[in-house]
Amino acid sequence: MEAGVLLTGIFVFAARIVDVSMGTLRTIMAVQGRMLITFCLGFVEVIIWILVVGTVVSQIKESPALILFYALGFACGNACGIFVEAKLALGNVALKVISAKEGTALADKLRATGQPVTVFPGMGMQGPVEQLFMVCRRRDVSRLLTIVKNADPNAMVITEMVRDVNRVLHPIIGVPLTSVPPDTKEN
Secondary structure, three states, X not given: OOHHXXXXXXXXXXXXXXXXXXXXXXXXXXXXXXXXXXXXXXXXXXXXXXXXXXXXXXXXXXXXXXXXXXXXXXXXHHHHHHHHHHHHOOOEEEEEXXXXXXXXXXXXXXXXXXXXXXXXXXXXXXXXXXXXXXXXXXXHHHHHHHHHHHHOOOOEEEEEEEOOOOOOOOXXXXXXXXXXXXXXXXX
């Protein structure tokens, strides 16, 4: 393979990773209702796409290998976009916890970390339960689930993506997981 074709292929591959990753993020931002970010990502994504498609189409007869670079870039771009979005963890989640025994104590442990929690009484199949409801940032979910699992391994947990919410009370900034009462970590 000629050096020029290889360099063009690397450009096509890298550009496709960037524009497809941006497309993945743009789609997720659109679902979350983030119009300005969606607009900006879409604008840049299409500019990159036009440059790449123009390059491939103009050289396809002389360098059919560019099709492989294009396809590999597309495939890798999907994976990269999903990875980046998971790391950014933008948006909010409704976290619902149903506990038969530890509801109030669990709510206290979550509140000790600064997480606002609302508790509702409920009736499960086998008797009374407590339902804990909270809205949190996606990036806080794993920290909160660790507290829940340690306090009540039998709790039922439901997470739902939240598109719109009028107010999210964020945990107290700077309150580390180590500030959770000691018995939360022992279980």
